[in-house]
Amino acid sequence: CKIRHYNFTVVLKNTTRLCATKPIVTVNKQFPGPTLYAREGDNVLVRVTNHVQYNVTIHWHGIRQLRTGWSDGPAYITQCPIQPGQNFLYNFTLTGQRGTLLWHAHISWLRSTMHGAIVILPKKGVPYPFPKPYKEKVIILGEWWKADTEAVVNQAMQTGLPPNISDAHTINGHAGPVSNCSSEGAYTLHVETGKTYLLRVVNAAVNDELFFKIAGHNLTVVEVDAAYTKPYKTDTLFLGPGQTTTSLLTADQGIGKYLIAISPFMDTIVAVDNLTAVGFLHYNHTLAFTPTTLTSIPPVNATSVTEVFCESLRSINSKEYPANVPLTIDHSLFFTIGVGINPCATCFNGSRAVAAINNVTFDMPTTALLQAHYYGISGVFTDDFPAKPLIPFNYTGAPPSSLQTMNGTRVYRLAYNSTVQLVIQGNSILAPESHPTHLHGFNFFVVGRGVGNFDPEKDPLKFNLADPVERNTISVPTAGWTAIRFRADNPGVWFFHCHLEVHTTWGLKMAFLVENGKGPNESLIPPPSDLPQC
Ligand code: C2O
Incomplete structure (x- = not known):
């Protein structure tokens, strides 16, 4: 097992989306933020330094944090915020998990721009319980507001009215050509014919559950929330915010350029950013002018699609990956x-x-x-x-x-x-x-x-x-x-x-x-000396 060091510097970055530029709060000037890579069993140390005028914290969503709750991150639950000019060292060990998770700010609505993926690889020498992919890709789904999101949430708190909905969805930070600001680019997944790719899809949106679809291709889900699943073949993924889904994609269509689309789910349309974001799956040796194959996107109220997806997922439950479901209930x-x-x-x-x-x-x-x-x-x-x-x-x-x-x-x-x-x-x-x-x-x-x-x-x-x-x-x-x-x-x-x-x-x-247990390894460890004070 290794120690993995990361530095997360929280800084403003002028960013252009939907034909307008505004400063956003980022980690290391990246949007989405950096992917954190580690192996099961590793000790992860992330130094978070706050250079913006907001209080910040970061949550490692889905990381067990066994006995290390001090590093979990939700503001005022496990820690006081890291104040402007201060820093804090998050220190945790990855236990019994492998797959894709996400990190995000956990205070106010800063997670709209402060988020990224966590990839936990199996221990060295331990294979995946599915065929080894040719390449792995991280795909982060998000939302974009033209307004400052802190202003959006403050308006909601002060007026009692629902906050503004987002102005676009994004795939790895890009809304794609649907935004009509075409110079801003679209996410493109380049593939080679016949190869298999592992797609680590993260829903980092703030307020929308999302469908994810690639025209002309099926996906085989093999892991959700850093727990392996029995392989499940589908043409549509469904992810709530905070959920992750890892699936195998075989580039079996030979040539062409195919739409990748995400769209929101809400069966009673209360208030939802109804826009689809698109990217492209692009076969190598395909000329740029090859027409895109259109995909049908589930409608916003496609409850049955969500039901089929949720009810089809099963844990592996094998000797290596047992499902230790509690059978008696306290x-x-x-x-x-x-x-x-x-x-x-x-x-x-x-x-x-x-x-x-x-x-x-x-x-x-x-x-x-x-x-x-x-x-x-x-x-x-x-x-x-x-x-x-x-x-x-x-x-x-x-x-x-x-x-x-x-x-x-x-x-x-x-x-x-x-x-x-x-x-x-x-x-x-x-x-x-x-x-x-x-x-x-x-x-x-x-x-x-x-x-x-x-x-x-x-x-x-x-x-x-x-x-x-x-x-x-x-x-x-x-x-x-x-x-x-x-x-x-x-x-x-x-x-x-x-x-x-x-x-x-x-x-x-x-x-x-x-509560703490009575055994030697059953209590919360003492707080780190640099834990922020309120
Ligand atoms: Cu309490 Cu991903 O959050």
Whole structure:
């Protein structure tokens, strides 16, 4: 195992997109940011130095951070922000994971421009559980705002109105010719006839779940969220923000130039940047004027495509890659999640959008929860997060007319190594929406999903406990539910939230507090000496 050193310098960079130039917050002047490469077992050290006027933190999305919660990155959950002029050394070891993940800023909406891929290769000498590709490519999907994204989110917080939607989607930073600013270029994947490529696709968008498609070609999914899957052949990928999908592409069409397209999914169109971004798959020896083959893009409300994709993924579950699904449950939790409207005296319309889990809208603390927990600082959080909704929930009856939320900085406490089953139910008060929900510090198994009300008697009988897919982010289906299981084997404080940033902003978030175990390697390590102070 090696030590990998990276320097991430946070700086402004003037960037031109959609025919206009604006300064954006970047890592190392790159957009998207640098790809972090390492092998399973490596120790990764990233020195983040802040040269902008904003507070920053970086989250290594999906990295387990076993006992190293100090390096997880969500602002005010595991750390105080790195202030202008300051730096912090993130220090973590890659354990039991290989594949593609992402890193991103985890404060305000800075992740719109501060994000990049993480590639975890298998240990030296360990092959992939699929045919060795000829080449590997990282493809990062994102969104672009003409306005400054910090201004967009501040407007939303101050007026209570939903923030502006993005002005374009991007593939490795480019919207492609659809933007009509053709000099800005398009992502192009150059391939050689007959060769197989490993595409590491990352959804780093802020607020949109996305479809990804290459005209005339199938993809074979082999890994999601840095956990291998049984091979799954499809013509369309579906990724919520924060999710990653690695698949094999065989360049089996001989010659030509084919469209690569991404487009958003939202089945009730509340507010979505409806634009498609395109790139090209280009065979070598193909002349530039070869016409592109058009691809059909799933419509924005293609719920059935998302269902087929989500239900087809399975973990490998072999001797080398076992699926250790918890079979007994210590904590059986039921979380309703959704967005609603609350009265707000100071807001534009006398009301504002709020989001909640179990009717609790999370208030961000001003001291990091992990520090408060470690040093026993009282008054920062309470550990009474409800195991089920405070207001009884029934989706098929009349849904409650408001979330009737209460505010609080509440955590749910778990003993070390206890097992959790969590059913996440969309409550659809404002509109039925799919929520890509992310748990920090763990991978979980997705044992079930369905539409309508979760039935606690019948639905568990259908759970897949043999080879459920293992992930860190899962799309809770529109007007439906998802059931996940995990083992609380990572002491610390772990954020759980919708990865649509607008919903996180509105309060769709909470945290789990996992206590130390009694064994020698079962406690959180002490905080690093350069941990930022609030
Ligand atoms: Cu990728 Cu808490 O986020």
